[in-house]
Amino acid sequence: MQHAAYVFDAYGTLFDVHAAVRRHADQIGPD
Structure with a gap:
């Protein structure tokens, strides 16, 4: 289950x- 915790944290x-x-x-622009 520890691996699942890492995946959840990454997402x-x-x-x-x-x-x-x-x-x-709006400040960053389209790029």
Whole structure:
């Protein structure tokens, strides 16, 4: 089960990054 915890943490981090990108998309621009 420890491996599953690592996978969950990795996906959670990815989702957090995408959420931050969406939050600042108007400042970052289309690229």
